[in-house]
Structure formats: C-alpha cells, structure tokens
Amino acid sequence: MDIKDIDKVDNIIKRSRPIQAGEHIYRTGDGFTSIFAVRSGSIKTYLLDDDGVEQMTGFYLPGEILGFDGIGTEKHGCNVMAMETSTVCEIPFERIEELSLQIPVLQRHFFQLMSQQIEADHQMMLTLSKKNAEGRVATLLISLSRRFGRRNLSPNSLRLPMSRMDIGNFLGLTIETVSRTFSRLQKEGLIKVDGREIHINDHEQLRSICHAAK
Amino acid sequence: MDIKDIDKVDNIIKRSRPIQAGEHIYRTGDGFTSIFAVRSGSIKTYLLDDDGVEQMTGFYLPGEILGFDGIGTEKHGCNVMAMETSTVCEIPFERIEELSLQIPVLQRHFFQLMSQQIEADHQMMLTLSKKNAEGRVATLLISLSRRFGRRNLSPNSLRLPMSRMDIGNFLGLTIETVSRTFSRLQKEGLIKVDGREIHINDHEQLRSICHAAK
DNA sequence: TTGGATGCTTGATGTATGTCAAGACAAGCA
DNA sequence: TGCTTGTCTTGACATACATCAAGCATCCAA
DSSP states (O other): OHHHHHHHHHHHOEEEEEEEEOOEEETTBBBOEEEEEEEEEEEEEEEEEOOOOOEEEEETTTTTTETHHHHHHHHOOOEEEEEEEEEEEEEEEHHHHHHHHHHHHHHHHHHHHHHHHHHHHHHHHHHHHBHHHHHHHHHHHHHHHHHHHHHSSSSSSOOSSSSSHHHHHHHHHHHHHHHHHHHHHHHSSSSSTTTTTTEEOOOOHHHHHOOOOO | HHHHHHHOOOOOOOEEEEOOOEEEEOOSSBOEEEEEEESSSSSEEEETTOOOOEEEEEEETTTOOOTTTTTTTSSSSSSEEEESSEEEEEHHHHHHHHHHOOOHHHHHHHHHHHHHHHHHHHHHHHHHHHHHHHHHHHHHHHHHHHHHHHHSSSSEEESSSSSSSHHHHHHHHHEEEHHHHHHHHTTTEEEEEEEEEEESSHHHHHHHHSSSSS
16 A cells, blocks of 8 residues: 555544443444444453343454444444443544545455454354363463564563453353363463463463363 | 446356365365355355364355455465355455446445354354353254245245254254254254254244353 | 165263352452 | 452352263165
8 A cells, every 4th residue: 555545544544532441332233334443452342142141252452453243234233342441443434435446455455354353253163162161261362462462562471351251251151160260270380360460381281272172 | 236237247257166065165275266155055164173173164055155264364264065065156356356446336245245244153152152052053943944034945944954963063062962952842842853854833932042041 | 685884863971161159359438 | 447349269069061872764885
C-alpha cells in the first residue's frame, strides 16, 4: 500500500474511544456498522443462550480486530464487552467496502482477516471438543504467550487479561477446574501462578500437553 | 446484480467436478486458490491434531459454500473430504477478487458469506462447550432439518449425510454416546431412528432440549 | 456358503470434571 | 479494628460420558 492509500484508510478510522471494564461496545441484535481495532486493554465477545447461559467466543488484545460477525444479517450476532479499561478504534465498514474497491490490497487484507478468524475458531472447536482440562488451559496459555510475544512483550511472564470465571467460560470448564488445573501445572513446575500473574517455566512441556487427549 | 454481472460470475465458475466418497478436495497445507460450492452430496471439513486426532469442523450440503480457510496464509488450514459421492463447483478466488472490484454487491456478498461462517462457528463453540450429549445431538438434528427445509426437502424426514463416527467426531462425543442418545430420543418419542434415516416427531420438544445444559 | 469387514447398538465399569461446601486472601469501607 | 464483598483455592462427593467388551446386521469377496 502506498502512502496515499494508507492516508485514505487512516482518514476513515474514528480514533480512540475509551471503554470502562464491563461496558459493552455492542450487543446481539444491534445494527452492524463498524468493526473495531483494540488499542489497549482487552475485549471479550460472547453469546447468550436462550436460557441466558454465557459462552465466551473469543477475546482480543491490542492490535487485534473484532466485529466480523453480523455482516451477513446487518445485525451483530454477539455481545462485546471490555474486560478491563480499554480503548478501541472504530472503523466504519461501509467505508472499508468503498475503499476496498479502490485499493485491491485492502480488500484482500480484510478477506485475510476474516479467514484467520475462521481458522482460529476452528482451532477453538478442536480444543473444546477433544482436549482435557489441562490441554485446554495449556492451549490458552500458549496462545496468550504467542500473542504477547507478537507485541514484543515477554512470552514467559504474562498477566491474564481475564478472571478465572471468564477462563472457565471460554474453555468450557468450571472455575474450580480451572483453578485446580493451574495448581496442578504449578505443582508440576511448568508454570508459576500468582493470581492473574503467570510465569511460564517450561514452554516445551507446556506445548506438549496442548495436544488432544480427553 | 444485473444479468451481465451474473454472466460474468457464471463464467469464472468451473463446473461440476465429481468427487467419490472418501476422496479429498484439498488437504491442510495445499495452496489456496479456490473456494467451492456444493452441488450434490455432502462434504466435511476437518482438522488433524499433532497426534493425528481428527476434529470435524463443519459439513456442507448442496447450495452451501466452503473453503474460506487459508486466505490469510495462502495455504489451506484444514482437510476437505466428500462424505458420499458429491459434485462441487470450483470458484477461483483470484477471479472473485477481481470481479468484486467491478461488482460491489459481489464483494459484499462474500464478506457476508464469511461472516455467516464465523457466526455458525461461534454457535458451534457454544454447543461444544455448554451442551450435554442430548443437547448436541438435538442441535445437529435441528440444524439439518433447517438446512433440508431451505432446499425444499421435508424438514421432518431426513437422511443423515454422515456416519455415527462423523457425528461423534463433530459433536465431541464417542459413537457409543451418539448411538445411546439417538436411542433415548427415540424411546422418548421425539424422533424415529432407522440407521441414517431420521424422522422428527416433535420439533418443538426437540428444539427445547437444544438449550445449554451440562 | 462361509468368513471377514464395517457400522451400529447395548451393557458394565471407570474416571474426569461438575457440584456443593468451606475457607483463604485481598480490597474497600465504617 | 472489624465487616463486607469479590475472587480464588481446596476438599468431598456425584454424575455424565468415556472406555472396554460383546453381539447383531449388512455387505462383499472368496
């Protein structure tokens, strides 16, 4: 993309809207207009079952993009909430569509982003369907580590962006099982747990228990 | 879309490639070039874990479109196999991208298709993470019924496009549990089971046990 | 006709994780 | 200081589903 094109993209982005922890960016059924880029903090997306049961479907860290649900129906298909104080950029999707017609690499880029989301969701289905509690927690930690590393943060020392309850919800486990699993991994020396602070001692072995086993 | 545009789209579609049951259309790591529309039969997509454990990530019936994985990396991210003798249309993605620049509604349409895939995957995560065996099986049957209905087939009498093993794999259950669950639903009078032939007697009640409960 | 796959069902038993309950710890507040 | 509240941990027990095993039906090849 040349500089003029980057400028064009830059101009349609609405900057830095701050969000308090627990505040929603949008909810299921809201009209779809924009996607969002996380600038700081952490954001979770979740579905509510007919019975009010919550299923977290993903979470997003700085530099990541969310909101690709709801293009099909023009209505958002999930709820999006800040897990801590966060800032996001809003990117009006119609403007993206217009610009994509002028800048082919932009069109390609958004197809790629959505494709990556699909692949990540499929990995998550594998995790939920085939892995035991240890495998699920290990997979989450490795994923966090990788994403922290991408932002040039330490891949070994990380602060969980979410509560035990959110972790359990995301991984399809109860908070008790999550807690017990952290304790077990710590007793085995793979990680060091202090509340939300996690230190990964043995990346290799942690990765090795990510594999499916139920 | 006007007729000339429809013609343009029509011209890039490679017609009716027949696939035998068990044959692959592509595998993980193959170069990404095309997406596929199912014309007849049924197609499954699945991941292989490092240990060779298979996780089915979706299945596609006539009229449905698959292959949106791998746009990001240019390599396919899953395996795609025919579950019975099938035919598919191949649609070269680069041609789609070119045409999308000329026909804005086409661009919008593909964004919509991918968005719908993302929403369906999120629903599946909810199913895998929060529902018990009965809820998972019921959810699958309701989904099949709806998709059969969309093709103007009976929503109450359907032939399962897949084996018990595939069902178990897809739903994160063993074949024994799948079989027992079918038997239980039959004993309760909600469905009639005869091998792969399923008759839905009580749509309402079947739908009511789709809700999360674990 | 037999024998061997293959796919499905059903029963008996084991186990990972859910559920229920209690307590530890920290943060905020009177 | 004590009191409340929320988050997390740990233990005891219950249960849904996995595992192991057997049996049945269908199909196909020898």
